[in-house]
Amino acid sequence: xFLSKNLIRILKxxxxxxxxxxxxSIVSIIFAAAxxxxxxxxxxxxxxxxxxxxxxxxxxxxxxxxxxxxxxxLSVARGIFSFFHVYQGEKMGQTLAFSLRKDYFNKLQRLxxxxxxxxxxxxxITKGIIDIEGCRMFINTGILxxxxxxxxISTGAILxxxxxxxxxxxxxxxxxxxxxxxxxxxxxxxxHWYRLQEQLGILTRVMDENLSGVRLVRSFMKQKYELDKYxxxxxxxxxxxxxxxxIRSFSISLNTLIFLVSMSLVVYYGxxxxxxxxxxLGELTSLIAFMSILQGPVRQIGMLVNAFARxxxxxxxxxxxxxxxxxxxxxxxxxxxxxxxxxEVKNLCFSYENREVLKNINFTATPNHSIGIVGPPxxxxxxxxxxxPRFYNPSSGSxxxxxxxxxxxxxxxxxxxxxxxxxxxFLFSDTFFENVRxxxxxxxxxxxxxxxxxxxxxxxxxQLPGKFETVIGERGVQLSGGQRQxxxxxxxxxxxxxxVIFDDSTSAIDTQTEKKIRDEMLSLGTGIxxxxxxxxxxxxMNLDEIxxxxxxxxxxxxxxxxxxxxxxxxxxxxxxxxxxxxxx
Numbered sequence: 001x002f003l004s005k006n007l008i009r010i011l012k013x014x015x016x017x018x019x020x021x022x023x024x025s026i027v028s029i030i031f032a033a034a035x036x037x038x039x040x041x042x043x044x045x046x047x048x049x050x051x052x053x054x055x056x057x058x059x060x061x062x063x064x065x066x067x068x069x070x071x072x073x074l075s076v077a078r079g080i081f082s083f084f085h086v087y088q089g090e091k092m093g094q095t096l097a098f099s100l101r102k103d104y105f106n107k108l109q110r111l112x113x114x115x116x117x118x119x120x121x122x123x124x125i126t127k128g129i130i131d132i133e134g135c136r137m138f139i140n141t142g143i144l145x146x147x148x149x150x151x152x153i154s155t156g157a158i159l160x161x162x163x164x165x166x167x168x169x170x171x172x173x174x175x176x177x178x179x180x181x182x183x184x185x186x187x188x189x190x191x192h193w194y195r196l197q198e199q200l201g202i203l204t205r206v207m208d209e210n211l212s213g214v215r216l217v218r219s220f221m222k223q224k225y226e227l228d229k230y231x232x233x234x235x236x237x238x239x240x241x242x243x244x245x246x247i248r249s250f251s252i253s254l255n256t257l258i259f260l261v262s263m264s265l266v267v268y269y270g271x272x273x274x275x276x277x278x279x280x281l282g283e284l285t286s287l288i289a290f291m292s293i294l295q296g297p298v299r300q301i302g303m304l305v306n307a308f309a310r311x312x313x314x315x316x317x318x319x320x321x322x323x324x325x326x327x328x329x330x331x332x333x334x335x336x337x338x339x340x341x342x343x344e345v346k347n348l349c350f351s352y353e354n355r356e357v358l359k360n361i362n363f364t365a366t367p368n369h370s371i372g373i374v375g376p377p378x379x380x381x382x383x384x385x386x387x388x389p390r391f392y393n394p395s396s397g398s399x400x401x402x403x404x405x406x407x408x409x410x411x412x413x414x415x416x417x418x419x420x421x422x423x424x425x426f427l428f429s430d431t432f433f434e435n436v437r438x439x440x441x442x443x444x445x446x447x448x449x450x451x452x453x454x455x456x457x458x459x460x461x462x463q464l465p466g467k468f469e470t471v472i473g474e475r476g477v478q479l480s481g482g483q484r485q486x487x488x489x490x491x492x493x494x495x496x497x498x499x500v501i502f503d504d505s506t507s508a509i510d511t512q513t514e515k516k517i518r519d520e521m522l523s524l525g526t527g528i529x530x531x532x533x534x535x536x537x538x539x540x541m542n543l544d545e546i547x548x549x550x551x552x553x554x555x556x557x558x559x560x561x562x563x564x565x566x567x568x569x570x571x572x573x574x575x576x577x578x579x580x581x582x583x584x
Contacts, residue, residue: 006315007308007311010100010139013095025084025089029085030151035075037155037156042067042074043067043285044286044289045286046067089144096136100135100318101132110330112327112392113392114327122201123205124201125201127321131197134197134314135311135314137311138311138315141304141307142308149297153294153297160287160290163283164279164287166269167266168287170262171262171287173262174262177258178258178301181251181254185251185305188309189247190313192244193312194313196241196244197317199233203234203237206230255301270288328391328393328411330411331407331410334410334413336409338402339498340402340498340529341402342364344400345363345364345388345399346399347362348362348397348399349396349397350383359552363545363547363557365531366529369529369530370522372531372532372534372539373533373540373546375548379549382423382533384533384549385503385531388420389415391420401414416495417497419492421503421505422505423507425481425505427479431471433445436490436491437491439492454493455486455493456517457489472487485509486513489505498527500529500530501532502532506518511536514539518530518542530543537573537578543559546559546570548569556570
């Protein structure tokens with residue numbers, strides 16, 4: 001099929017949003033093609049007129065001046081219409097790109113962590129930039145060019161066939177051959193474009209990982225290793241591009257050869273026809289001029305085929321994401337207006353790629369109640385923290401708020417009420433002020449000051465020359481680990497959620513400061529539920545309840561005193577940490 005399903009979907013965007021622009025562009029194309037094809041016609045007429053006047057002895061410069069001015073006027077008019085169709089085409093292409101970017105980015109915001117865990121950021125970036133650009137170019141250099149060539153060749157066909165049927169068919173004999181070659185080339189290029197776009201995603205990923213981990217690379221002096229890795233990925237892109245260029249160049253050369261053979265035959269048989277008085281010299285000149293004009297568009301067929309092949313591949317990759325099924329679907333409008341009275345985790349299980357991570361987790365959290373969760377690495381603590389605000393759906397079991405399964409609640413409302421301070425303290429390359437009020441862009445300066453003071457970071461910010469207007473750098477690179485964590489805590493405090501989950505998000509903060517932050521959280525007022533996931537016993541020992549998680553199961557529960565008396569796994573962890581804790 002010449003137009004794939006995805007290419008048809010792309011075309012629906014301008015048909016829906018740019019009907020006027022599309023109509024103007026097509027009208028401009030029709031006039032531009034007709035005007036360009038009329039130039040050879042009038043050129044031939046002028047030659048016949050000159051030869052006739054020469055025979056009658058009535059040779060005058062005036063007819064040539066008139067013909068020259070007419071050709072000039074036609075060329076200017078064609079240029080004007082060409083401008084309009086190119087402008088409208090670019091406008092439609094940019095509208096398409098804007099629409100695709102919005103749909104693509106919006107889809108990425110809705111897809112769950114489960115999807116993002118399986119794909120590479122570099123590939124997603126490539127799809128969102130390079131693949132969309134390939135779709136944009138399809139409108140102007142692809143579909144509109146097809147319309148132009150179709151009208152151009154159709155108009156020319158009528159012209160040459162009206163002059164002489166045999167010569168006209170000879171002049172157009174190249175069309176089916178070029179069509180067959182282009183079809184095979186398009187199919188071959190489509191496969192190459194798809195693989196090339198995937199490889200560009202790998203190349204982007206290598207660079208993204210290198211720049212994100214630049215300190216690690218320098219620490220282990222792995223610059224040469226990283227350069228080699230990038231060079232290998234880049235070499236693959238280069239080789240694939242060369243293969244694609246070879247196919248395209250061969251196609252263009254073969255098309256040009258077929259066209260020139262056709263043109264040579266027209267010149268040869270046309271000269272015989274002139275000598276036999278079947279056609280005039282002016283008519284033969286019109287035929288040759290038409291084919292000369294057509295030579296440029298014929299060469300563009302190769303680029304046109306490439307544009308179709310690229311758009312077919314890029315649109316396929318793009319719609320793989322846009323059409324991705326959302327496993328965490330939002331139930332819009334289903335909000336809970338009453339205060340959170342109880343959070344119940346019932347028989348909660350979670351598996352990741354057939355690996356059981358959580359097994360029958362049960363606990364209840366109420367307002368003014370604090371829960372600590374500890375255990376060895378890989379026990380499932382972080383997974384549990386991400387199930388509560390429904391970043392993932394459980395394999396079985398449920399998380400309920402006031403007796404209602406969170407899978408039936410509006411995600412916006414749920415995550416405003418249940419907020420996670422993740423162990424990955426991500427900060428934007430913006431000011432302190434904007435980072436703190438990220439969750440509430442309308443928050444006042446007083447509220448920002450309050451939240452940073454509660455998070456024990458206000459004094460540090462206030463001592464800086466730019467104070468809260470200081471730009472912190474990409475991912476907070478200019479801050480220490482503890483400062484990044486305190487800034488993340490202040491962001492959550494300002495958001496004022498009723499359930500706050502700390503997933504090892506104070507590990508880089510000293511014990512005394514951590515205690516101050518925790519006390520500030522608990523003193524915010526009634527109705528706050530605090531869940532703290534930590535490796536340090538000091539982070540949880542003063543909380544109301546502590547759960548010890550191991551191998552995805554809760555094997556111990558109780559407060560600090562009760563768990564120490566049990567002499568179990570919690571007691572072992574406490575004993576390993578007690579001496580360093582006593583020194584603090």
